[in-house]
Amino acid sequence: MSNFDHLSLDGRLLQLLVTVIDEGSITRAAERLGVTQSAVSHLLDKLRGIVGDPLFVKSGRGIVATARAEELAVHARVLLDELRRFATAAEFDPTQLAATFTIAANDFQRDLLLPLLLDRLRAAAPGVTLRVIPSDVPTPEMLRDAHCQLAISPRPPEAGDILQKRLFEDSYRVFYDAACRTAPDGLDDYLAAEHVTVLYEPRRSLDIDNLLAAQGIQRRFVASVPGFAGIPSFLRGSPRLATLPGLLGGGLLHGLASVAPPLPCPPMPMYMIWHLRHRHDPAHSWLRNQLEAVVPLALGHSAGAPEHA
Known part of the structure; x- marks a missing residue:
């Protein structure tokens, strides 16, 4: 049990912990903080x-953080952000x-939502830019x-310090090239086809x-690609199928026909x-509100995908 009062903690100690973990070195942490190694x-x-x-x-030749230090660093980052907001509290002006x-x-999410989000951000905050990375x-x-x-x-990852909010939900569709085949006629026809995923x-x-694999549904996959953007070239001009989120029909899979899967899908x-x-x-908070605001518009843009009954 520690003999120290928790009130002995201050922002400098929290920043020190985070910096040493980030740098993995007392020497580099001291250089980043502008203090001596002995002070660290x-x-x-x-x-x-x-x-x-x-x-x-x-x-x-180095040091590694204990599990307790890693856990404390998660809380330290939150507290440091709270301290910064305390010191700079002011009315927000985008x-x-x-x-x-x-x-x-x-x-999928990038092409559906983020161009519209960028337009909205730039209109309200000309000094804002967007960087998109794979999730x-x-x-x-x-x-x-x-x-x-x-x-x-x-x-969403499961962790006590991670928050989430549902934006929308989509239904799965079976995509195909209507110039090369008809919609799969029932489950047997669906399972007999070649699939791309x-x-x-x-x-x-x-x-x-x-x-579907957990339900014992065995499909014959003939190709897999690392992203949805690779699917269309494997479907066009072929009888192959791909079972994917339906909203892709208004974007990356535009021009391909789709039908509801011949089996229940959540x-x-x-x-x-x-x-x-x-x-x-x-x-x-403003960024999150702007993202929520573009969702109805994005879903409306994707509503006109080709479908077959």
Whole structure:
């Protein structure tokens, strides 16, 4: 049990913990903070006494954080953001905002939502730019470490410091080239066809593929691609099928016909996901509101995809 009062904690100690973890070195942490190595060591000793944990242990020529230190760093980042907001509290004005928002999204979410979002952001905040990175399967770490401010995915990571909100849900459709074949006539015809799907690296299947496989539905996959953008070239001019989110019909799969799957499929939800430290941040709240506002428009744009009964 620590003999120190928790009130001995201050922002400098929290920043020290985060910096040493980020740098993985006392020397580099000291350089980044503009203090001596002995000052870093002294403050680490004080922090160890407060939390009752060694925080860092030697590993080869360097140091590694203990599990307790990693856990504390998650909370430290939240507290540091709260301290910054406390010191700079003011009415939020998007016209004065100069920032780059990094959003993690795969090609489906990216093409459906983010061009519309950028238009809306730029209209209200000319100083804002958007950086888009692949989300793959979002992890808590990519949000904790400020790798991105927001992720859009059907798979929110499960962690106590990660928040989420459902944006919409989509229905699955079976896509095909109507110039080369008719819609699959029942389950037997569906299973007899050749199929194309998306397989994210490293070998992460779509939720619908995992679900059907778990039900014993065996399809004959002849190709897999790393994103939805690769699907159309494998369908056009062929009798192949692809079972994918229906909203793709208004974007990446425009011009291909689609039909409801010949077996029950649950809807696919889509979430925006962010870290707890951004919960009350005015700029981040504004960003989330802008993303929610473009969803109805995006869904309306995608409503005219070719379909066959």
